[in-house]
Amino acid sequence: MKLKSCITGILLMFLTNAATAILPARDSGQLLVVSDIRISGNKKTKDYIILRELTFRQGDTLSLSNLQTALSESVKNLQRQPLFHFIETGIEYGNHADDVIVNIKVQERWYTWLWPVFNFADRNFNAWLEKGDISRLSYGLFLQQENFRGRLEKLHIRFMAGYQQQLMLTYEAPYLNARKTLGAGLILTGARERETAVITTNDKPEYFRHDDFLRHYAEAAAFLRYRPGIHLSHTLTAQFGSYRFSDTLLALNPEYAGVKTKETVIPLLSYLMKADFRDQRAYPLSGWYADALLEWTGILPSADYDYLTLRSSARWHLPLSQRWNLATGGAVKLSTHGTKPWFRNQGLGYHRDYVRGYEYQVVDGDNFWVAKANLRYALLPLKIIRISRLKAEQFNTIPVSVHIGAFADAGRAWRGKPGENNSLQDKLLFGSGLGIDFVTYYDKVVRTEFSLNREGKAGLFIHFMAAI
Template sequence: MRRIYFPAILIFITGIAYAQQTAVDSSKSVVIGEVKVEGNHRTHTGIILREMAVKSGDTLNIRSLPEKLEIDRRKIVNTNLFVTVDLFPTINEDSVRTDIRVVVKERWYFIALPVFQLADRNFNEWWYERKRDLRRTTYGVYLSYGNVTGRADKLRFLAEFGFIPKFEIAYSMPYIDKAKKTGVTVGTSYSINKSTAFRTWRDKLDYLSSEDINRRRSVTYVTLTRRNKYYTFHSADLRYSYASISDTIAYLNPNYLLNSRTAQRFFQLTYTFSYDKRDNVQYALLGESIGLQLSKIGLLPADDINQIYFYGSYRKYLSLGKNWYFNTGVRARLSLPKKQPYLQTVGLGYRNDLVRGYELYVVDGQDYGLIKNELKYRLFSFRKHFSFIPVKQFNTIPMAAYINTFADAGYVKNSYPEFSNTQLGNSLLYGAGAGLDVVTFYNILARFNLTFNAKGEQRFFFNVSREF
């Protein structure tokens, strides 16, 4: 990650321009001249300038300028449109104003990848619980065409076959108005399952395997977004969902869709507020983030479900100096009514909502709270340019590695423990461990962790995540 700095010649010329001075006066101001953007062959200049608080004509304290430019650089990085971003201040020819050069290197926007991944919740469940069964994999193709019109829009297509066939297409346009504040996303997905997790029993997923299709799901949605300020986001998501299951699943778990139903249809409206002031959304070291979500599942009298939930999260990232960093955060989810379909019952164990050390468990419940803490040390961070690679979007590779230690605690409230015979619900969960994080380009993050939990278990866990 490059830092913003004034070249020596800038200070020298400034000294000449203000005779009688041999050093930069900390109280002196600079007037911002032209803000020039270079390297954006596809991206519209306005998309980049929209992220910058420093504008042409601003008068700023000379000592505060590098910090302000670094903040703007991070915001441009977080658009996920560029491999590298650098901002350079240069004295204008009139020796009065300071111009800003914004130099970017665009990503390779069209991504066509073969898909070969595990159908389980994570690599660790597949490795330890499913005995590394290669039949539990999906394969296909993932297509992502980013920055289609140069306005940070994206078209995605996914076709997966194998263990869980799935098809999805979505298009997002973050800015549809001149003010660049309002955006829209539309999409639809369809999936089928022959092998289906029909219940959670003793905090593990129970699967029904069959040669017949046991579940079908389809979702169609439209999402409106609003970004009034740099770090504040609002969204309203309206979707229609349909699910059907086999008679066998309804028999084995009458609560899967409640009351032994074999079909479920409903509209859902979700409002989300987020405040994201992290230095890097891929792997944050500084800043903070806040997320609030309120969702109503079932909007019409004819809908097969009537449920509401609230989700909130907060996380703070701090530098302790000398390459040491710390972050802490809390999350919580509350839902009503307490008797819910298994398909909509959400506890800890999915995605990143888990107590580390319990990666092999799913703790179902209607409400939960979670706190996560990390202390990490940066081993190295660099950006290497390989001139022999002809494709410029791939010839600059950033790489960083961090040793980390962590400690998490969580609690899941399960109002119907008899439905899952839970041993971990309604009790305090805590886990700790240490590991290594490796961060590289195109948002690829690899984690290697050794964890311990309150059950006295210790295991090695590995995970790779990415965001294209």
């Protein structure tokens, strides 16, 4: 019986990266007291950051089965944070028959990166690759400090040069109070651009380049986040942006700023609610996620703009068997009437909001919806590769998985100025195809997909995040 239990435990550790020690056989309903929680492997991360994500506390009384369930859920909570490669848990008895000690061992990531950045002017890699113009790249450095001071703080500094110049500072402190429920952050951005998208023509953004700067802007945003439990969070953000446009830019598209003046300010207030019940962030295989963002642009009486935008998305991940997985998701955006700057009123074709097969196109509109579905098969389930020659544990243990699958997307954007020779607005878009996903550590995902859209146009596209 003990041999069978040990084998089961080893298999569970391999498949989930979370090993729960098997206690001597006892009634699963027996009540046990968590007398101690012992954490190891966290050379930088503070203990309280890990304890915050657990669904149980020292001194809690739980049945053996409930404690094992709580450990499994706690590992998922920790995996959603950008902190650890692997998490192992174990249970052992204490000095008394009903006391247990919970052991948590983590393997930390590398938290400080200085990246060279090559940024293309287009919306995504595929749109840039269509032309392949190296001169349209901007370059710079990106200092990425995750888990700053071991307190899950985030510090990002980004510097860009070239045709699109930018300096951005992001700082976030997740916990400000003793209960670890309130956090706050600040984002400061200054930029000027010699090249920018100026108008949509033939269902594609048309870019214009000039020796002089076409647009200057500075933005400051401060946010307060409330996270009372594990899965739900509420974020209130106040942002103020100051913009200056060149005469050339406004002549190319009089609706670019939405107003006829060369300078404008855009104040806004937003509220974001998130619910995250996924097993992990980068490439989830089970659970669900939902968010809702309500944004009021032009909150000041003197502002040039005054409209509301509601954007919401949801994603579901359903394991069908050990290797098969179904993922579905959707997003919707609704806006009230009002003066809107063209460059901020994005429809389909930006960020995650696109129908696969239309990566080269955009669809302007005040409103849109998009729905996606993926059926995936784990061609290579999670495999752990160990490189003994590398001494740094943040790099010598590499998780790798490969998934193949089929997908189908649909979407529609409507209401808004259609522009010149644009035919996709207020039209049902549909795309389907086959793809292969490569997933490895530090949340890196590379997707290669062959798509066919409703217009009969096919293409091979590359993306760097999970589709759903």
